[in-house]
Amino acid sequence: MISKTYNPREIEDKWYSYWIENRYFNSKPNPEKEPYTVVIPPPNVTGVLHMGHMLNNTIQDVLVRKARMEGKEACWVPGTDHASIATEAKVVAMLKEKGIQKSDLTREEFYEYAWEWTDKYGGIILQQLRKLGASCDWDRTRFTMEPALYDAVIDTFIELYNKGYIYRGHRMVNWDPQAKTTVSDEEVITKEVMTKLCYLRYQVVNSYPLTVNSDEVSDNGQHITDNDDSIIIATVRPETIMADSAICVHPDDERYKHLHGKKVLIPLINRAIPIITDEYVTMDFGTGALKVTPAHDQNDYDLGVKHQLELIDILTEDGKLNEKAQILVGEDRFVARKKIIKLLEESGNLEKIEDYKSNVGHSERTNAVIEPRVSLQWFVRMKELCEPALQNVMNDNIQLHPAKFKNTYRIWIENIRDWNISRQLWWGQQIPAYYLPDGTVIVAKTKREALRKAQHELLLFALTEADLTQDPDVVDTWFSSWLWPISVFDGFKDPNNEDINYYYPTNDLVTAPEILFFWVMRMIIAGYEFRGELPFRNVYLTGIVRDTKGRKMSKSLGNSPDPLDLIDKYGADGVRTGMLFSSPAGNDLLFDEKLCEQGRNFCNKIWNAFRLVKGWEVYSPQSTVHSSQLSVLWFDAKLNQTTAEVLDLFSKYRLSDALNVIYKLIWDDFCSQYLEMIKPGFEQPIDKATFEATIGFFDKLMALTHPFMPFITEEIWQDIRPRGEKESLCVAEFPKAAPFDATLLANFEIFFEVVTNVRNLRSTKNISPKTELPLTIKTENQALYQPFESLLIKLANISDISYTTGKADGTSFLVKADEFFVNLEGELDVEAERENLQKELEYTLGFKKSVEAKLSNERFVQNAKADIVEKERQKLADAEAKIATIQEALVRLS
RNA sequence: AGGAUGUUAGCUCAGUUGGUUUAGAGCGCCGCCUUGACAGGGCGGAGGUCAUGGGUUCGAGUCCCCUACGUCCUACCA
Numbered sequence: 001m002i003s004k005t006y007n008p009r010e011i012e013d014k015w016y017s018y019w020i021e022n023r024y025f026n027s028k029p030n031p032e033k034e035p036y037t038v039v040i041p042p043p044n045v046t047g048v049l050h051m052g053h054m055l056n057n058t059i060q061d062v063l064v065r066k067a068r069m070e071g072k073e074a075c076w077v078p079g080t081d082h083a084s085i086a087t088e089a090k091v092v093a094m095l096k097e098k099g100i101q102k103s104d105l106t107r108e109e110f111y112e113y114a115w116e117w118t119d120k121y122g123g124i125i126l127q128q129l130r131k132l133g134a135s136c137d138w139d140r141t142r143f144t145m146e147p148a149l150y151d152a153v154i155d156t157f158i159e160l161y162n163k164g165y166i167y168r169g170h171r172m173v174n175w176d177p178q179a180k181t182t183v184s185d186e187e188v189i190t191k192e193v194m195t196k197l198c199y200l201r202y203q204v205v206n207s208y209p210l211t212v213n214s215d216e217v218s219d220n221g222q223h224i225t226d227n228d229d230s231i232i233i234a235t236v237r238p239e240t241i242m243a244d245s246a247i248c249v250h251p252d253d254e255r256y257k258h259l260h261g262k263k264v265l266i267p268l269i270n271r272a273i274p275i276i277t278d279e280y281v282t283m284d285f286g287t288g289a290l291k292v293t294p295a296h297d298q299n300d301y302d303l304g305v306k307h308q309l310e311l312i313d314i315l316t317e318d319g320k321l322n323e324k325a326q327i328l329v330g331e332d333r334f335v336a337r338k339k340i341i342k343l344l345e346e347s348g349n350l351e352k353i354e355d356y357k358s359n360v361g362h363s364e365r366t367n368a369v370i371e372p373r374v375s376l377q378w379f380v381r382m383k384e385l386c387e388p389a390l391q392n393v394m395n396d397n398i399q400l401h402p403a404k405f406k407n408t409y410r411i412w413i414e415n416i417r418d419w420n421i422s423r424q425l426w427w428g429q430q431i432p433a434y435y436l437p438d439g440t441v442i443v444a445k446t447k448r449e450a451l452r453k454a455q456h457e458l459l460l461f462a463l464t465e466a467d468l469t470q471d472p473d474v475v476d477t478w479f480s481s482w483l484w485p486i487s488v489f490d491g492f493k494d495p496n497n498e499d500i501n502y503y504y505p506t507n508d509l510v511t512a513p514e515i516l517f518f519w520v521m522r523m524i525i526a527g528y529e530f531r532g533e534l535p536f537r538n539v540y541l542t543g544i545v546r547d548t549k550g551r552k553m554s555k556s557l558g559n560s561p562d563p564l565d566l567i568d569k570y571g572a573d574g575v576r577t578g579m580l581f582s583s584p585a586g587n588d589l590l591f592d593e594k595l596c597e598q599g600r601n602f603c604n605k606i607w608n609a610f611r612l613v614k615g616w617e618v619y620s621p622q623s624t625v626h627s628s629q630l631s632v633l634w635f636d637a638k639l640n641q642t643t644a645e646v647l648d649l650f651s652k653y654r655l656s657d658a659l660n661v662i663y664k665l666i667w668d669d670f671c672s673q674y675l676e677m678i679k680p681g682f683e684q685p686i687d688k689a690t691f692e693a694t695i696g697f698f699d700k701l702m703a704l705t706h707p708f709m710p711f712i713t714e715e716i717w718q719d720i721r722p723r724g725e726k727e728s729l730c731v732a733e734f735p736k737a738a739p740f741d742a743t744l745l746a747n748f749e750i751f752f753e754v755v756t757n758v759r760n761l762r763s764t765k766n767i768s769p770k771t772e773l774p775l776t777i778k779t780e781n782q783a784l785y786q787p788f789e790s791l792l793i794k795l796a797n798i799s800d801i802s803y804t805t806g807k808a809d810g811t812s813f814l815v816k817a818d819e820f821f822v823n824l825e826g827e828l829d830v831e832a833e834r835e836n837l838q839k840e841l842e843y844t845l846g847f848k849k850s851v852e853a854k855l856s857n858e859r860f861v862q863n864a865k866a867d868i869v870e871k872e873r874q875k876l877a878d879a880e881a882k883i884a885t886i887q888e889a890l891v892r893l894s
Numbered sequence: 895a896g897g898a899u900g901u902u903a904g905c906u907c908a909g910u911u912g913g914u915u916u917a918g919a920g921c922g923c924c925g926c927c928u929u930g931a932c933a934g935g936g937c938g939g940a941g942g943u944c945a946u947g948g949g950u951u952c953g954a955g956u957c958c959c960c961u962a963c964g965u966c967c968u969a970c971c972a
Contacts, residue, residue: 005934190970197972235972248972282895282971290972299971359970408898408967415968513966548905550965581920582906588965590906594921601934612931657908660919675931682930756938763926763938847915854913859952868913875915 002614006600006607008571012711016130024068024730025135027075029502036067036074037506039485039536040136041519042081042144046090046121049128051545051553051591052512054563055583058576059542060510061134062655065707067507068135069734075503076135077488078126079142082118084428084477085184091117091427107426107472114427118145131564133572133710135730142488144480145428152492153429153480154445156530161443165381168433168441171420172301175373176363177319177333181424182377184476188361188370197356198238198341199287201349202247202264204229205272231256231264231275232351234286236358237296238344239336241266242325244273245309246292251277253288267349268340269326276307298372311374319371333371378422378431378473386413388528389521398524400539401653402586405513412517421476428474435469436460442468482522485509485535492530509536512544513586540653543588545579550590566596573709574600577659580708584656602663603712606705609671610716613694617685627790628690631677634748635697637740638669644737646704659708666701673752677791695720700735707734750815751788757813758796761822765811772799776808776821778885807892814840817881819889834893841886848879 019025029035038060043053060076068074091114092102102110126141142149160166173182206229231247244266249256256275263272280303281290294304295313304311314325319333327343328336344350361370390413392398393406400406422431434442434450440458444450447465454460454468486492491500505527511520520539527535545553553560566575578599583589642665649658678694680686698720702713706729717729762769775798777785782803785792789801802808810823811833854860854872861869 002931004932233972237972280971285971287972293972297972299969356972358972404899411897412968517967544966584907587907592906592921595906597934598921601932604932604934608932608935610931615931652910654908654910660908664919671932672936679931759937760939766926769927769937843916850916854953857952860913861952863952864913871914879915 002611004608004611006571006603006712008573008603008711009568011715012131012133012572015711015714016133019135019728019730020138022727024728025076026137026139027073029498030073031502033071033073035503035507036064036072037077037503038064038075038508038510039077039488039506040079041509041511041515042079042142042481042484043125044083044086045080045118045123045125045143045145046083046087047125049125049563051560051563051579052542053125053129054132054575055545055579055589056510056512056542057129057132057134058579059540059655060508061132061576061710062580062707063508063510063540064135065710065730066650066734068730069703069706069732071733073502074135075137075140077140077142078129078134078136078138079140079484079488080122080126080144081477081481082143082145082428084423084425084474087114087118088425088427102426110426128564131567131572132576135710140488144477144484144487148490148493149480149483149487150429152483152487153475154432155492156483156526157429157432157475157479158443158445159530160380165385166378166421166443167381168376168378170374171377171379172298172372173375173377173420174361174363175317175371175375176366176368177315177317177371178366178368179363180317182373182375183363183370184423189364190359190361192357193360195236195356195358195360196341197234197236197286197354198344199232199234199351199353200238200241200267200291200344201230201232201351202267202291204231204259204275205263205265231259231289232287233289233291235291236356237293237337239321239328239333239340240293240296240314241291241340242269242271242321242327243293243295243312243314244271244291245294245304245312246273246307247275248278248281248290248292248303249275249288250279250281250283253281253283255288267347268343276303276309278303278307295374296372301372301374313374315371315373319368377420378433378471378475380419380421382416382418382525385525385529386416386521389413389524392528392534393524398534398537398539400516401541402584404586405516405541408513409516409521413521419476421479422471422473423476424472425474426472428477429480431471431473431475433471435471436463437467478518478522481519482526483530485523485527486531495531504531505534506536508538508540510540510542513541514544516541538653541586543583543586545589545591548590548592550588553591561591561593566593570596570600571603571711573603573712577602577663577708580656580659581663582656585653602667603709605667605671606709606712606716609666609675610698610719612675612679613691613698614719616680616691618688618691619685620688624687624689625790627794628678628687630787630791631674632690632693633741634677634744635669635674636693637742637745638665638674639697639700639735640738640740641742641745642669643700643704643735647737662705662708666705670697670701676795702729703732704735706730706732747784747788750784751791753815754785754788754792754820755796757815757820758798758822761811761813765824767824769797772797773822773824774799774802776802776804776810776823777818778804778806778808778812778821779818780805781818807888812889814882814885817878817885819885830893834890837886837890837893841883841890844879844882844886848876848883851876851879 040060041056064074064076094117095102095113122143129136157166174185174188176183233247247264249259259275260277261275263274265272280299281288292303292309293300294309294311296315303309312324314321315333316322321328321331321333321336323329328339331339341350362368363370390410393400393409400409432443432445434444434447436442436454442450442453444453447468447470450468451463451465454463483492485506486500486504489500489503490497491504509520523535527533547553547559551557551559563575570578575596576599578596579589581595581598642661645661646658649661678686678690698716702717706713714729717732758773758775767773775792779785792798792801808821810821812819812821851872855876
C-alpha cells in the first residue's frame with residue numbers, strides 16, 4: 001500500500017546513502033568523456049548552513065546533476081575556507097571564555113586551539129549540504145589551510161614578489177586604537193554620529209619667501225596681517241590641526257584666488273603650511289576651504305601623495321597625542337578635542353561651532369572609533385594583472401549570467417586600487433618575508449632559504465637563522481581563495497598533473513554578486529596569471545535571499561529560517577524547488593515558506609500521479625482505445641516540445657524558468673489533461689499499450705525533473721524501471737529534444753478550449769459535472785473535430801455529438817469561428833445569451849478595427865515584413881468569420 | 895555624491911532581435927465541487943490605461959530622453 005502523501009524523510013536518507021555507496025558522485029579524469037567541473041564557493045569552515053548557501057548549492061547541484069546525466073564527467077569539488085578574520089575572532093572569543101588572552105599565547109599554542117576548533121566545528125556545513133542532496137565528490141573535499149593549499153599561497157606570494165607585483169609600502173589602514181590592530185574594511189561599521197563642526201581661522205602669511213622658523217614669524221608679528229587676511233576652514237577633528245600639511249581650496253573658487261600660492265599658520269603652534277588647489281574640494285561645503293591632514297584621513301592622504309605633502313603622525317598606537325603634536329601631548333584624542341576647542345576659543349581662532357551629523361567608522365569588535373592610520377603593509381600591484389581579467393569578461397570568453405553585471409565589473413576593474421594583502425592576525429598563511437637585523441627584507445619559502453639567500457646574494461656569511469625574523473602578518477583570506485579553482489586540483493604543487501589538465505578550466509561558477517569583486521574577479525586574475533587560462537567559462541550570479549519584507553536575512557533580525565528545519569518540514573526536494581521557483585539569476589529571492597509549501601505540494605502531486613498509475617490493472621485487448629492512442633500521441637508531442645524548451649532555458653542559465661516549464665508540464669499537461677484522458681473508468685483495467693506508454697512518459701518526466709528534485713524522482717524511477725537496466729537515475733540519460741507534430745498540438749489547444757467552455761457553461765448554469773449534455777457543433781470543418789469526439793465525450797461529459805452548418809437549439813459558445821450548442825433542459829435565458837454575445841461582438845469588432853487600422857496604413861503594408869502583414873490579414877479574416885457567426889446567433893435570438 | 899539597475903495583476907516575477915490577437919505565470923482572492931490518485935486536491939472566475947511626461951517608428955511593455963520613487967555598489971566630504 002503506497003502512502004497517500006509523499007514522505008520525504010526516509011526516502012531521502014535511503015537514496016543519498018545509496019548514491020554515496022555506489023560512488024555516483026565520484027569523478028576521475030576520463031578522456032572518453034567531456035569534463036564538467038564546478039568548484040564550490042568554499043563556505044567558512046566554522047559556519048552553519050544558511051538560506052544563501054541553500055540557494056547557491058541547489059543551483060550548483062541542478063547544473064552538476066544535469067551535466068552528469070548528459071554523460072559528462074561531472075565533478076563538483078567541495079571544501080571550506082579558513083576565513084581568517086571570522087575564525088580567529090571565534091577562537092579568541094572561545095579562549096576568552098576559558099580566561100585565556102590571545103596575547104598570553106605563542107603563535108604555536110594559538111594554532112593548536114585554532115585547529116582544535118576547526119576540527120570540532122569545521123565541516124558541519126558540508127554535512128548539512130548532504131541533506132540538501134548535493135552531489136559533490138566528497139573524496140575531493142579541500143580546506144584552504146591544509147598543507148598543500150597553504151603552500152600554494154606561499155609559492156604564489158613568492159612568485160608575484162619576484163615578478164615585481166608585490167611590494168611593501170606605507171598605506172592608510174583602519175586602526176583600532178583599543179585592540180591596537182588594523183581591521184579590514186568589512187569589520188568597520190559606520191555609524192551616524194552627532195559631532196561638532198568647528199570653523200577655524202588660519203592667518204595668512206604675507207611675506208614671501210617665508211622664514212622656515214615659524215616661531216620667529218609669530219614672535220615679531222610683522223608678517224601676520226589682520227583678520228581680513230585669513231582663511232576659515234571647517235573641521236570635525238580640531239585636535240588634528242597640528243598634523244596639517246596644507247589648506248586646500250578649489251582652483252576656480254573666486255573667494256580664494258588671491259590666496260593661491262600663499263601660506264598660512266596653524267593656530268596655536270604657528271607652523272606655516274601652503275595653500276594648495278585641487279578640484280577635489282567641494283566649493284559649497286563649509287567654507288570651501290579644507291585642512292589637509294595626510295596622516296589622519298584617507299582623502300587627505302591621497303591629496304598628500306598627489307601634492308607631495310609632509311606626513312605628520314601626531315597619534316600614538318593607542319590614540320593619544322604624541323610629541324609631534326607639540327601641545328596636549330599624552331592626551332587621548334577625544335579629550336584633546338575638547339581641550340583644543342577651548343584653547344582655540346581663547347586664542348581667537350574659533351569662529352563658530354555647528355552641530356553636524358557625520359558617519360564615523362567603529363570597530364566591529366571593540367566599538368572603538370576607527371583611526372585612519374598610515375602603516376607598513378604588503379600590497380599587490382593590480383593594474384597590469386587586471387588586464388586579461390577585464391578583456392576576457394568584456395569579450396564574453398567568460399560569461400556573466402545575467403550579463404548586466406558586466407558593466408559593474410568593468411567599472412570596478414577600471415577603478416581598482418592596489419590590494420592590501422597583509423592582515424595583523426595569526427590564523428592564516430604567514431607572509432614568507434624575513435627581516436634581517438638591519439631591516440632588509442628577504443622573501444623566501446623558508447627561513448633556511450632566506451638565510452641562504454642572504455648569505456649568497458648579500459654576502460652576509462656571518463648571519464644565522466636566529467638573526468632572521470619572519471613577518472608576523474598573514475595574508476588576506478582572498479589571497480588563498482583566489483587560487484581555489486587551481487589549488488583544489490593541486491595545480492600549484494604539481495602543475496602538470498592529470499586532474500588539473502583534465503578538469504581545468506572549470507565550467508560554471510555559482511556565487512552571489514556581492515563577491516563578484518572580492519572573489520570572482522581575483523580568481524579570473526589568478527587563472528590568467530598562474531595558468532594562462534580562464535578559471536571558468538560561466539559565472540552564474542544568484543540573488544540575495546531576503547524575507548518577505550525585502551530585508552536581508554540575518555541572525556540579529558532573527559528572520560532567517562533554519563534550512564534544516566525547512567528540509568525536515570517540506571523535504572529537500574520541496575525546499576529546493578521552493579527556492580528555485582522564484583529566483584531567476586541575479587534577482588533577489590524574497591523568501592516565503594509558502595514557496596516551500598508549493599514545492600512540497602508539487603512532490604505530492606507527482607507522488608499521487610504515480611499512485612494512480614501504479615494502481616491500474618493492465619489487460620491486453622485486441623485493439624487499443626482510440627482516445628488513448630490520440631492522447632499518447634499528444635503527450636508525446638507535448639513532452640518533446642517542452643524538453644526542447646527546457647534544454648534551451650538551461651543553455652541560457654534560466655533555471656527558474658526551466659523549473660516552471662517542467663512544473664506546468666507535469667501538473668497541467670500530464671496530470672490534469674493526459675491522465676484524465678487515458679484514465680479508465682472506476683475499477684476498470686487499462687490497456688497494455690497505453691499503460692506502457694504512460695510508464696515511458698513517467699520515465700522521461702522523472703529524468704527531466706531529476707536535477708531539480710533528485711530524491712522523489714529517484715524513488716519513482718527505481719520503482720517503475722525493470723530491475724538491472726541501469727542502477728540509478730543519477731546516471732540515466734537526460735531527455736533529448738525530438739521532433740514533434742505542431743499541428744497536433746494546435747488542434748489539441750482548440751479541443752481543450754471547447755472542453756473549458758463546456759465546463760464553464762456548467763459552472764455558470766449550475767449544472768453538475770455528472771449530468772451528460774448533448775453537443776452540436778456548427779462548423780465548416782467537421783474533420784477537425786471528429787478525431788476528438790471520444791475525448792470530448794470523456795472530458796466534458798457529453799452524451800452525443802452532432803454537426804450542423806445551419807442552426808441548432810440551445811445555449812452556445814464560440815471557439816474561433818465555430819459555434820457550439822448545448823441544449824439544456826428548461827428555459828433558455830435569451831437575455832443573458834444575448835448579453836454575452838453582444839460583449840463578445842464588441843470585443844471582436846474592436847479587435848477587427850485595430851487590425852484594419854494597421855492594414856489600411858500604407859506605410860505598414862510597405863514597411864513591415866511580409867509574414868507580419870500576412871498574419872495581420874489572417875487575423876482580420878478570423879475576426880470577420882467570428883463576427884459573422886456572432887451576428888447570425890444574435891439574429892437567431894431576436 | 896557618483897555609478898549601476900529596476901518600476902508590468904493584491905504579492906513575487908516572465909515578457910529573449912520592436913509586430914502571434916486589446917499583455918502572461920505562480921501564489922493569494924472569489925464561486926462551485928469531497929465515496930473513485932491527490933482538499934497539500936478538482937473545475938471555473940475576477941483582477942493590469944505595463945511608474946509619470948515627452949520622443950523615435952507604419953507600429954513601443956520592449957528603443958531614446960526627462961521626472962518621481964525603489965534597490966544595490968563605490969565613496970563618504972572636511
